[in-house]
Amino acid sequence: xxxxxxxxxxxxxxxxxxxxxxxxxxxxxxxxxxxxxxxxxxxxxxxxxxxxxxxxxxxxxxxxxxxxxxxxxxxxxxxxxxxxxxxxxxxxxxxxxxxxxxxxxxxxxxxxxxxxxxxxxxxxxxxxxxxxxxxxxxxxxxxxxxxxxxxxxxxxxxxxxxxxxxxxxxxxxxxxxxxxxxxxxxxxxxxxxxxxxxxxxxxxxxxxxxxxxxxxxxxxxxxxxxxxxxxxxxxxxxxxxxxxxxxxxxxxxxxxxxxxxxxxxxxxxxxxxxxxxxxxxxxxxxxxxxxxxxxxxxxxxxxxxxxxxxxxxxxxxxxxxxxxxxxxxxxxxxxxxxxxxxxxxxxxxxxxxxxx
Numbered sequence: 001x002x003x004x005x006x007x008x009x010x011x012x013x014x015x016x017x018x019x020x021x022x023x024x025x026x027x028x029x030x031x032x033x034x035x036x037x038x039x040x041x042x043x044x045x046x047x048x049x050x051x052x053x054x055x056x057x058x059x060x061x062x063x064x065x066x067x068x069x070x071x072x073x074x075x076x077x078x079x080x081x082x083x084x085x086x087x088x089x090x091x092x093x094x095x096x097x098x099x100x101x102x103x104x105x106x107x108x109x110x111x112x113x114x115x116x117x118x119x120x121x122x123x124x125x126x127x128x129x130x131x132x133x134x135x136x137x138x139x140x141x142x143x144x145x146x147x148x149x150x151x152x153x154x155x156x157x158x159x160x161x162x163x164x165x166x167x168x169x170x171x172x173x174x175x176x177x178x179x180x181x182x183x184x185x186x187x188x189x190x191x192x193x194x195x196x197x198x199x200x201x202x203x204x205x206x207x208x209x210x211x212x213x214x215x216x217x218x219x220x221x222x223x224x225x226x227x228x229x230x231x232x233x234x235x236x237x238x239x240x241x242x243x244x245x246x247x248x249x250x251x252x253x254x255x256x257x258x259x260x261x262x263x264x265x266x267x268x269x270x271x272x273x274x275x276x277x278x279x280x281x282x283x284x285x286x287x288x289x290x291x292x293x294x295x296x297x298x299x300x301x302x303x304x305x306x307x308x309x310x311x312x313x314x315x316x317x318x319x320x321x322x323x324x325x326x327x328x329x330x331x332x333x334x335x336x337x338x339x340x341x342x343x344x345x346x347x348x349x350x351x352x353x354x355x356x
Contacts, residue, residue: 052126053351055096064104071109071133072172077102077193079177080111080165082158083119083134087181089331090324092126093349097184099127100349106131108189111169111176113137113161126351135168137161145263147272160278162240163259166251174248180241182303182329184349187320192297195244201255203244203291205298210237212287215280220273226265233288240282241325242298244291258285296320302342303328311340322346 060067065075079098083091091112099105110132112123120134139157141164146155161168162178169176177192179185197203212235213221220226250256262281266273274280296318303326304310310328322345324330330346333339 051353052092052122053353054125055092055099055127055351057129058099058102058105060106061103064107067104067107067131071170073109075107076109076131077104077107077177077190078109078111078169078173078175079179079189080113080162080169081179081181082137082161083112083114083123083181084116084156084158085119088119088122089350089352090183090329091181092123092351093331093346094179094181094183094185095123095127095130096351097186097349098189099130101185101188102190103188104190109133111135111165111173113158113165113168115139115158137164137168142263145260145267147263147266155277162243163256163278165245166247166256169247174246176245176247178240178243178245180323180325182325183241183321183323184346185321187296191320192244192293195291195293197244197246197291199249200289200291201246201249201253202238202286203293204238204240204242205293205295206236206238206290207295208234208236212237212283215276215283216274217272219269219271223273226273229284230287235287237283238287238290239298239300239323239325240279241300241323242321244293255285294318294320298323300325302326302330302340311342314342 067073067075071078081091081094095110098108102108106129108131110130112119112132112134114120114134115137117134117136123130123132123134137158142157142160146157146160148155165176165178175193177189195203215237216227259281262284266280294317295315297320299314299319299321300323301312302314302322303324304312305326307327312326322342324343324346328340330339330343331350331352333343334347334350
């Protein structure tokens, strides 16, 4: 019976890959030259339990602009991701996928936001030629503003570091793609980077059929001083795990402080105005005022809900980015031998390996 069940999972995953193959195969990475020699196994101190293969080398295609050293190079595509030990495996898979599908991988610059300054060596060892910089985010900056959420992971200070990108990154970085670390990219990241923002601060896939009211409490909707800020706006949900951000506009209009004000309101109000982590302040500040991106750039929710982490299907349409938002993560389910069918699409980017 166990063999039959395992076999059925494998067959179902194979069917998923066949169904997705037109979308995935339309984004070949053949122009990125991969060197085969780097396939050794690397072990990191101090735990002795973490082991990752060194990533393959990826080279620019012939028509890429030559990138010089330095974060201010105008030819760079800037990607920001938070980095902690719990999500390290997911982050490494995300970076690996971006490099694999990019036509100009040497022109992608990664900005890693950390609360543990020892994480840099882990990334450097896995991606020896990666262009990146590590930025320390002080947890105390937001700890007093964070409210309890439905899931403990959503209460971690680093989850709020995205609010401070305009302060943390160099002033010469005018635009950045923010990504969660529980996703993989199966398209050229430059397509997302070159999205027109139409004088908006944020660009992201938005979902106007979602039940917007569920993200806020009855108390919020009963008080006009709260829900009044949404009057006249098209109330569309968007997921903050994939955002293209105009940092110049963000800095000029002071959006960090606007987000903090809503977090302060949540803490000081007679009753809670929302339940779910860092998302609601973004909806209050930006909903109805973002530049929409094709849904293919955030096939989110693959981690199920925030409690049970059940299996989910893809949204209708194409696939450029697979996002395991929710409580279920593909590496955890694969290791537990209880994977969802779509988890097998994450596995090829996983560089984790058992120490010999």
